[in-house]
Amino acid sequence: xxxxxDPNTDLDGARLAGELVAGSSDALAEMYRRWSTLVxxxxxxxxxxxxxxEDVTQxxxxxxxxxxHTLRPDAGSPAAWLVGITKHRVAxxxxxxxxxxxxxxxxxxxxxxxxxxxxxxWAEKLLLVSELERMGDPRAAVLRMAFMEDKPQDEIARTLxxxxxxxxxxxxxxxxxxxxxxxxxxxxxP
Amino acid sequence: xxxxxxxxxxxxxxxxxxxxDAPSSVHHHLSSCAVCTATVVDLRRTLSVARTSPTDTVWVxxxxxxxxxxxxxxxxxxxxASVSGVRPTAADLPPRSTPADDGGSxxxxxxxxxxxxxxxxxxxDSGASPIERARARRERGERGERGAEHRPRLVGWAAGIAAAxxxxxxxxGRALWNEPAAPPVATATTTSATTVSQVALNxxxxxxxxxxxxxAVVRTARGYELKIDTTKPVDAGTGYLEVWLINRDLKRMxxxxxxxxxxxxxxxxxxxxxxxxxxxxxxxxxxxIEDTTHSGDSVMRxxxxx
Numbered sequence: 317x318x319x320x321x322d323p324n325t326d327l328d329g330a331r332l333a334g335e336l337v338a339g340s341s342d343a344l345a346e347m348y349r350r351w352s353t354l355v356x357x358x359x360x361x362x363x364x365x366x367x368x369x370e371d372v373t374q375x376x377x378x379x380x381x382x383x384x385h386t387l388r389p390d391a392g393s394p395a396a397w398l399v400g401i402t403k404h405r406v407a408x409x410x411x412x413x414x415x416x417x418x419x420x421x422x423x424x425x426x427x428x429x430x431x432x433x434x435x436x437x438w439a440e441k442l443l444l445v446s447e448l449e450r451m452g453d454p455r456a457a458v459l460r461m462a463f464m465e466d467k468p469q470d471e472i473a474r475t476l477x478x479x480x481x482x483x484x485x486x487x488x489x490x491x492x493x494x495x496x497x498x499x500x501x502x503x504x505x506p
Numbered sequence: 507x508x509x510x511x512x513x514x515x516x517x518x519x520x521x522x523x524x525x526x527d528a529p530s531s532v533h534h535h536l537s538s539c540a541v542c543t544a545t546v547v548d549l550r551r552t553l554s555v556a557r558t559s560p561t562d563t564v565w566v567x568x569x570x571x572x573x574x575x576x577x578x579x580x581x582x583x584x585x586x587a588s589v590s591g592v593r594p595t596a597a598d599l600p601p602r603s604t605p606a607d608d609g610g611s612x613x614x615x616x617x618x619x620x621x622x623x624x625x626x627x628x629x630x631d632s633g634a635s636p637i638e639r640a641r642a643r644r645e646r647g648e649r650g651e652r653g654a655e656h657r658p659r660l661v662g663w664a665a666g667i668a669a670a671x672x673x674x675x676x677x678x679g680r681a682l683w684n685e686p687a688a689p690p691v692a693t694a695t696t697t698s699a700t701t702v703s704q705v706a707l708n709x710x711x712x713x714x715x716x717x718x719x720x721x722a723v724v725r726t727a728r729g730y731e732l733k734i735d736t737t738k739p740v741d742a743g744t745g746y747l748e749v750w751l752i753n754r755d756l757k758r759m760x761x762x763x764x765x766x767x768x769x770x771x772x773x774x775x776x777x778x779x780x781x782x783x784x785x786x787x788x789x790x791x792x793x794x795i796e797d798t799t800h801s802g803d804s805v806m807r808x809x810x811x812x
Contacts, residue, residue, distance in 0.1 A: 337776075341580065348573055356568040373568045374575050378798050381580045382761045385779050388729060404764065408746065412794065441559040444552075463556040488516045495552040503728070505763040505773040 333389035333397075336380070344381050351395050352377070354446045355402050361438040362406045372405045379405065392500035396443065400504025403439045440501065444494055451490065454478060458486040459494075509542055510535060519549035579796060699726045705808035707736070707787060718806040719769065721787040723780060730777050732762055732787070736769030740805055745793040750800060751779060752786035754809075759800060765789060785810040 335343035355376050360369035379401050380387075387397055448456040454476055461467040461475070462483075469487065473480040510532045518532070536542055704722035708715035719736030732749070740747055747765040752758070763773040787810060791803040 341577075344580070345573075345577075348576070352572070353565045353567045356572075357563070357566045360566045369566075370568055370572050373572050374579070375798075377576045378579050379761075381576075382798055383763065385760045385776060385784075386762060386774055388774065388776065391729070408764075408794075437555060440555045442563065444556050444559050445563045459556070460561070463553065464559060464561050466557070487520070488513045491516050491519070491549060491552060491556075492512055494556060495549050498552055498555065499548065503774065506766060506771065 329393045329395070330389045333387050333394045336384045336394070337387055337389060339384070341381075344377065344384075347380065347394055347398065348377055351398050354395065354442060355398055358399065358402050358439050358442050359406055361442070363409055368409055372402065372409060375405045376401045386505065392503075393497060395446065396497045396500035397504055399439050399443045400501040403501065404504070404506045406439070440498055443497055443501065447494060447497055451493075454482075455486045455490050458483055459490045462487050509539065512545075515542060515545050516549055519546050519553060575796075579798070699724045699731075701725075702730070703810045705787065705810050707734075707789065707806040707808040709806055710804050719789075721808055721810070723775070723810060724772070728774070730775050730780070731772045732775045733772045734765055734770065734787075734789070736765075736789075736806070739769050740765070740789070742766075743791055745791055745801075747805065748790050748792045748800075749773060750788040750790060751775070751784035752788050754783040754785055756786070758784075759788070760784060761798075780810070 332343050332346060336347065352373060356369055356373045359372035359376075360366060363369055363372065376398060380398060383401075387394070448459055451459075457476060458472055458478070461472045462469065467475075469483050470480060472478075473483045476483070514532055518536075536546070702723040702725050704720060706717050707719040707721055708717050717737070718740070719734065721735075722733045724731045724733050732751070734749055749762040749765050749771075750759050751762055760779065762775060763771070765771050786807060788800075788807045789805045790801050791805055792798070792801045
């Protein structure tokens with residue numbers, strides 16, 4: 317199987333997405349149960365203000381409801397979709413802050429740097445952390461050691477008492493899956 | 507050669523393209539295959555995000571009031587009722603630890619802490635960012651008042667849309683768009699994108715509609731997309747621009763997304779939406795307020811040919 321067309325395997329997420337598209341508010345409630353903490357944490361870390369974070373969290377799920385027709389259940393995980401919406405709402409708030417700053421200090425406008433999504437990837441980072449939690453061990457443990465702790469694969473194999481081939485396979489499959497999630501985030505329209 | 511296995515591309519991403527253990531045929535392939543090169547670049551980016559992800563994430567759960575506001579806000583009385591009947595519990599949420607200074611899930615006295623901010627001079631309200639105004643409005647929490655101010659806007663909106671329907675009905679001719687809509691052809695699978703239909707976007711001024719842009723439904727390898735291209739950037743005022751697809755019954759509509767910057771954007775849509783009659787493309791000027799329904803302030807509109 318080639319990496320370009322590896323199918324999404326999160327059947328449960330696809331079912332939930334299908335129900336949301338069909339207009340089920342229970343599906344939205346279920347998504348909130350599963351992912352509001354992820355959304356809220358991204359908003360809070362990105363904006364540094366609890367009230368703004370709550371507003372963003374609210375907007376994300378309302379946007380998800382109003383824009384549910386744009387969700388394609390066969391095209392990825394609802395978590396990535398929600399994170400994509402979160403990124404856009406966070407960017408909106410930053411743009412607003414930038415604008416009001418600019419208006420207040422029109423003369424010193426040059427000192428206010430325009431916000432840029434590139435400088436802030438809490439969304440991607442926290443999505444990956446939550447994906448690792450979802451994957452569970454041993455894959456999550458292997459990936460944490462391989463990527464975050466930068467341990468060589470033979471050391472991971474020894475520490476976790478796994479065959480080196482198994483470690484390699486977890487690293488490969490895991491990275492491919494994480495990459496797909498980030499791709500899905502990017503595909504979410506503003 | 508055919509594309510190498512994804513495992514090989516992953517190894518290249520991790521070990522670098524100079525890694526000696528990859529067969530030379532793979533290097534050869536990569537030097538000429540943009541798709542595989544892009545895959546390796548993507549995998550590297552994923553790797554760099556993963557490497558810098560926090561190892562000790564502190565999850566912050568939103569306070570209960572957030573869900574209450576969401577369920578009050580989503581459209582349709584039935585929907586709201588059924589959602590509010592389902593209280594999310596913390597049981598299914600990811601494991602987390604909340605430090606004392608975060609307090610997000612402890613639901614501190616929101617009103618109280620905000621009240622102290624409010625004691626600032628009241629010019630804060632006029633100079634406040636829209637999100638602050640929205641918050642202030644929410645904290646006033648007068649749902650009745652909101653309903654009351656909502657109603658006249660809806661009437662205006664309904665009248666506007668009826669008039670626009672008339673205009674669109676009168677003007678839906680070939681003259682509205684420059685080129686005839688390209689028929690969906692079978693060869694589309696080999697091309698990157700095929701325009702299925704397109705339409706000019708005009709102001710709603712019945713007597714003298716101004717052409718402000720163009721919308722097109724495009725079929726790509728990833729599915730259908732609605733492409734918006736306004737001739738000039740559109741001033742969003744103090745709010746933002748939102749793209750809608752309105753049903754031909756002029757009663758139902760869905761939000762497709764937010765339009766910003768240069769006025770050029772693509773939004774993923776499902777073919778189903780078009781089939782169901784959501785064919786009127788509308789761009790509205792929205793304010794950053796709690797009410798996310800159509801503001802009634804349509805900047806431009808056009809009806810896709812059936």
